[in-house]
Amino acid sequence: MNDARSVCCPLIKVARALKAEILYQPHHVSALMVCNVTATDLMSDVLVVDKDNILLVTSLASDQAIRTAHIIGAVAVIIANGKNLPSSMLQVAEELDICVLRTQLPKFETCAILSRMLRIP
Amino acid sequence: MKNIPIDINESSLVVMDLIFKLKIRDVMTRGLISAKRCDSMHHIQQLMKDNSITGVPIVENKRLYGIISIDDIINALEHGYRDDPAEKHMTTNLVVLDEDMPLSFAINYFDKYGFGRYPVLNARQEVVGIITTRNVNISLLMALIKEIHELESRIEPHPTPDNTYMLKEYHVRQYGFDEAGKASNNLKKFLQEHQHPTRLMRRAAVAAYELEMNLVVHSTGGTLTIIVTQEKVEINVVDHGPGITDVEQAMREGFTTANEWIQSLGFGAGMGLPNARRVSDEFDIESSPDGTRVRSVIYLNPQDAPAT
Incomplete structure (x- = not known):
């Protein structure tokens, strides 16, 4: 789901809807807005996206997910399926100041909820 | 004595x-x-x-x-x-x-x-x-x-040409996934600090990242040099081999030689080189069994970019 667009939503509200925990929270988290979503475990797919205010939904719990998100200027990374994160991942998040969330929901359900939240009514 | x-x-x-x-x-x-x-x-x-x-x-x-x-x-x-x-x-x-x-x-x-x-x-x-x-x-x-x-x-820091405001060389190891992407993240941070337009920053960072990951995944190690001037971001990548057998094929989307292990890390989908070229204003590649050289340029002022 690459193109759920048109409506932007505060990241905090998105996190609440996905029952997500915030694992790394930049100080400006309340100002973050989600306008686009990219859901994939393949970072190469992320790198071809040319949109702003992206939320990256992935099950890839590795440093590269954070680094890739930073490269494309994503708002935040949400790890689906409640995956455990290596500790280095949060260190990278802090270094690059990228918000990291985790939800127990599978990727498909995560996307379904995001789709409802961000689509034009 | x-x-x-x-x-x-x-x-x-x-x-x-x-x-x-x-x-x-x-x-x-x-x-x-x-x-x-x-x-x-x-x-x-x-x-x-x-x-x-x-x-x-x-x-x-x-x-x-x-x-x-x-x-x-x-x-x-x-x-x-x-x-x-x-x-x-x-x-x-x-x-x-x-x-x-x-x-x-x-x-x-x-x-x-x-x-x-x-x-x-x-x-x-x-x-x-x-x-x-x-x-x-x-x-x-x-x-x-x-x-x-x-x-x-x-001692004064290494003198750089007047219009260069970033010149960094990174040594990238084969399969060095722990460090992979750091150079590109640094470039992105640098561009952010200098408040360049979001899209330009993304293009430059993506080019650097794709090329950096290519070094990690496909080469036996190499060097990534990033030069930022007032006009452009230039990324030069030199590796020590093994070279790309068919450069034309490698430039085609979806063609990959990466193994499953690398793909499980989220890379090696065969999009790297084509994507780096897509975001670049200038893109050159040459390869032999001794190594591959890639040069990517992104102009920071869109009017400087050559007409495509």
């Missing part, structure tokens, strides 16, 4: 400055181990042994009477006069140094007279210390280290 291999007339300016600036009082040993005229040679031998020294000045009431060196002790052992008083065998033809003299005097004395140590006197002719070549060497070494630190701190 000289005792202290320094030419006090013709050394580097730093050394000359040091040997004239340092005074003998800064260099000498103060807690002097001495003996009296009536002490036996045997007693002095013991003093040398206990303190690991090779010379003992004979001093009474701060006045210097002579010096017993290890040679005198050897003679005493050889000729069997270990119980004689020091007075009888000490060297009285003494060469002394003044504590206010510059270190250059001591260095000169070591070469001129060939003694291993010189007693040091103050202005009232009282013994205040002793100086050995070891004192000189250690103090000079310490002073030089301090001086070199000082000089190094004054």
Whole structure:
């Protein structure tokens, strides 16, 4: 789901809807807005996206997910399926100041909820 | 051979400055181990042994009477006069140094007279210390280290052309996934700090990242150089092989030689090179079994970009 667009939503509200925990929270988290979503475990797919205010939904719990998100200027990374994160991942998040969330929901359900939240009514 | 291999007339300016600036009082040993005229040679031998020294000045009431060196002790052992008083065998033809003299005097004395140590006197002719070549060497070494630190701190950073404001070279290891992406993240951070337009930053960062990941995944290691000027971001990648068999094929989306393990890490989908080219304003690639070179340029002012 690459193109759920048109409506932007505060990241905090998105996190609440996905029952997500915030694992790394930049100080400006309340100002973050989600306008686009990219859901994939393949970072190469992320790198071809040319949109702003992206939320990256992935099950890839590795440093590269954070680094890739930073490269494309994503708002935040949400790890689906409640995956455990290596500790280095949060260190990278802090270094690059990228918000990291985790939800127990599978990727498909995560996307379904995001789709409802961000689509034009 | 000289005792202290320094030419006090013709050394580097730093050394000359040091040997004239340092005074003998800064260099000498103060807690002097001495003996009296009536002490036996045997007693002095013991003093040398206990303190690991090779010379003992004979001093009474701060006045210097002579010096017993290890040679005198050897003679005493050889000729069997270990119980004689020091007075009888000490060297009285003494060469002394003044504590206010510059270190250059001591260095000169070591070469001129060939003694291993010189007693040091103050202005009232009282013994205040002793100086050995070891004192000189250690103090000079310490002073030089301090001086070199000082000089190094004054070295200007590597000069870069006026219009270059970032020039960084990164060594990228094969399969170095822990570090992979750091160089590109640094570029992105740098561009963010300089508040470039979001899309331009993304294009430059994506080009760097794709090429950096290519080095990690496909090469046996290489170098990523990032140059940022007012006009453009230039990314140069050079690796040491194994080279791309068919560059044209590699530039096609979806073509990959990456194994499953790499794909499980989220890479190797065969999009890297085509995507790097897509985001670049200029893109060159050449490859042989000795290695691959890629150059990507992204113009920071869209009007500078060549028409496509």
